[in-house]
Amino acid sequence: QVCTQVPYRCYSTPGVGQVxxxxxxxxxxxxxxxNRPPVNSLNLDVLTELGIALEKLDADRTCRAMVLASAxxxxxxxGLDILEMYQSTPERCVAFWRALQDAWLGLYGSRLVTMxxxxxxxxxxxxxxxxxxxxxxxxxxxxxxxxxxxxxxxxAPFWFEDVMLNTIGHRETEKALQLGAMYSAQxxxxxxxxxxxxxLAEVMPTVQGELxxxxxxxxxxxxxxxxxxxxxxxxxxxxxxxxxAQFFADFIGRDSVQRSLGAYIASLQKRKS
Ligand SMILES: CCCC/C=C/CC(=O)SCCNC(=O)CCNC(=O)[C@H](O)C(C)(C)COP(=O)(O)OP(=O)(O)OC[C@H]1O[C@@H](n2cnc3c(N)ncnc32)[C@H](O)[C@@H]1OP(=O)(O)O
Numbered sequence: 001q002v003c004t005q006v007p008y009r010c011y012s013t014p015g016v017g018q019v020x021x022x023x024x025x026x027x028x029x030x031x032x033x034x035n036r037p038p039v040n041s042l043n044l045d046v047l048t049e050l051g052i053a054l055e056k057l058d059a060d061r062t063c064r065a066m067v068l069a070s071a072x073x074x075x076x077x078x079g080l081d082i083l084e085m086y087q088s089t090p091e092r093c094v095a096f097w098r099a100l101q102d103a104w105l106g107l108y109g110s111r112l113v114t115m116x117x118x119x120x121x122x123x124x125x126x127x128x129x130x131x132x133x134x135x136x137x138x139x140x141x142x143x144x145x146x147x148x149x150x151x152x153x154x155x156a157p158f159w160f161e162d163v164m165l166n167t168i169g170h171r172e173t174e175k176a177l178q179l180g181a182m183y184s185a186q187x188x189x190x191x192x193x194x195x196x197x198x199x200l201a202e203v204m205p206t207v208q209g210e211l212x213x214x215x216x217x218x219x220x221x222x223x224x225x226x227x228x229x230x231x232x233x234x235x236x237x238x239x240x241x242x243x244x245a246q247f248f249a250d251f252i253g254r255d256s257v258q259r260s261l262g263a264y265i266a267s268l269q270k271r272k273s
Pocket of ligand 1: 082
C-alpha cells in the first residue's frame, strides 16, 4: 500500500489523483505515477496536475530525486490526449498547450535526479516525458517507444525534436522523426533512447539501484552540470512560449490536420473491432 505510513508523504490522495505523488522523506526520493486509465493520455487536467506536482517537488528541499512511472499496467503514457486536439476550440488548444509547455519545462529543467520507469507503451508525448528524465529503464517485451507524430499527420514541435537530438543525436533523430518510428525496448537501447532494458518486474528495482549511484554525487555540482547541458533547449522554448502555443492552435485547427486526426482516431478504434 502506498502512502499510508511514515516515512511516506503524499501530495495527492492515493487512488484518486490522476497524478499520484509518494514522497519518501527518508530517502528523499519521490515517485510520481500517472494514473489516467485506460492509457494515461495527457489531457489538460493531467498536464496541469503534473506541472503542479513537479513544481512542489522542486520546492521541497528534502526531495532529491523523482521517479516518473505509471499506475496503469502495460502503459507508461499514450502521449497527448488526441481528443484535446480533435474538434477542439482555439482557446482550449492554447490552454492545453500551455499546460504541456509548463509541465515539460518543470520536468526537463528540474533540479532533481529524474528517472523514467517505463513499464509499458510510450508513444509521442509519453516518449517526450521519458526522454526528459535523466535516465530511462524500460521493460523488455512487447512495449514500444518513440515519437510517432508524422504517422498522425502532425509534426513533432521543435522542442520535442531538441530533446530527442540531445538524447540520440542528429542522424537517429532525423530517421526517427521522419518515419514516426516506434521502437521495441531492445531497439531503443541500441540507439540510446533508453539506458537499460530489463524484465518488467525488474524495472523499479533497477531504477532504485541506479538512483543510488546518482545520489552519491553532490547535488550542487550535478545540478549546475545538468542546467548547463539543458539551458539552451529550455531557453529556446521559454523565449517563444506564446508564439509556440499560437502556432499549435493554428496548426491543429487546419482542415487537413483535423482530417488526419479523425482518420487516426478511427484507426485506433478499428484495431479493436
Ligand atoms: C504541432 C502538433 C504537435 C502535437 C504533438 C503531439 C504529440 C502526441 O503525443 S500525439 C498522441 C500520439 N499517441 C498515439 O499515437 C498513441 C495511440 N495509442 C496507441 O497506440 C494505443 O492506444 C497504445 C499502444 C498506447 C495502447 O494500446 P491498447 O491496446 O492497450 O489500448 P487501446 O485499445 O488502443 O486504447 C484504449 C482507448 O484509449 C484510446 N486512446 C489511445 N491512445 C489515445 C490518445 N493518445 N489519446 C486519446 N485516446 C487514446 C483508444 O482510442 C481507446 O479508446 P476507446 O476505448 O474509446 O476505443
